[in-house]
Amino acid sequence: MLTHALVAATATLATITAPSAPAVTAAVPPGVVTGVDVATSQSGIDFGLIAAAGHTFTIVKAGGSQLGEGPYTSPHYATQVTGARAAGLRVGHYWVSGDFSTPVQAADHLVDNLRDYRRGDVIALDNEVLDHSTRLWGDQEAAAFFTRVHARLGDYVPWLYMGAADLRSRTWRQTIATGAKLWVASWGPNNGTYPGEPDLGGAYPSWSAHQYTSNGTAGGIRVDLNIARPNAFDVVSPGNPTTLPKSTTEQDGVPGTVFWQRTQHWLAQEWAYTGPIDGAPGTNTYAALQRAMRPHGYTGPIDGVPGTNTWAAVQRMGRQWSYTGPVDGVMGPNSWRAFARFVNQDKYD
DSSP: OOOHHHHHTOSOSOOOOOOOOOOOOOOOOTTOEEEEEEOGGGTTOOHHHHHHTTOOEEEEEEEESOSTTOOEEOTTHHHHHHHHHHTTOEEEEEEEOOTTSOHHHHHHHHHHTOSSOOTTOEEEEEOSOOTTOOSOOOHHHHHHHHHHHHHHHOSBEEEEEEEHHHHHTSOOHHHHHTTOEEEEEOOTTOSSSOOOOOOOTTSSSOOSEEEEEEEEEETTEEEEEEEEOGGGGOOBOTTOOOOOOOOTHHHHOOOOHHHHHHHHHHHHHHSOOOSOOSSOOOHHHHHHHHHHTGGGTOOSOOSSOOOHHHHHHHHHHHGGGTOOSOOSSOOOHHHHHHHHHHHTSGGGO
């Protein structure tokens, strides 16, 4: 029989309270795959119906250390992994962080009790405050968990699950360095529709998976719905952190969040930019850009206020990246495409 504490822990992975908001439906990013995550409350789920609905992956709750009784294995974990495999779904295994084991103890319990683990399976750390636990794991603790899993399994696919607000509340340099990919929960109105890109606030280079609602339906049962970029399932090695995706600005000529993240990453590497890699350019971003444009003829002040002279220098740089328009300091689609070709270089990933 389940203990009272374990019954209390059988909710699905996400328990973040979503504020009420009007229904909003945004376009799902191109090139993603869809999937679900499951826990004890989905004990009777038919994974064949999940696959028939077009989903390609499922992340199964393996256990956690958020209960006072100590680390445990989720009661339906083995059955759910077997069912997901039988339906042809890609499988992941997630562990809930908590106060009642060290990161190394948690990693060892998880690895010792993995069900049908195969290289290429996701191993996810669900870092949130649940049940008897009182705090998030910090950067050092999350990194220690991923490092220990790697020591036990070798190169694998690590995911860090966090709510967007919790993620933004601190920095994750050590965790990023382990290669852990971000699985972010950001629900918006939480009405089953996609609410748009999550706000990372510069705390992580980019997201690899996005849990966008806890009110989804698949196979006739309530589930959390997720999207994932194809590279979310790439096996990584410690020291090779997750990379930024390529900017679509190179094709559409419209600068967006990823374009500016890549620009900020380039400026941080080469032009002393010290602000967040958040894709939201401000004075610090533009000041670094002005410094970077000195070799391309910019002679104005480094004041972080871009004008015609700044953008004319960007266009001159763009000549080296197939820009053939006028150098008039007026950025149009062709100017942005050339700039994007420059920042889309692999070295700025």
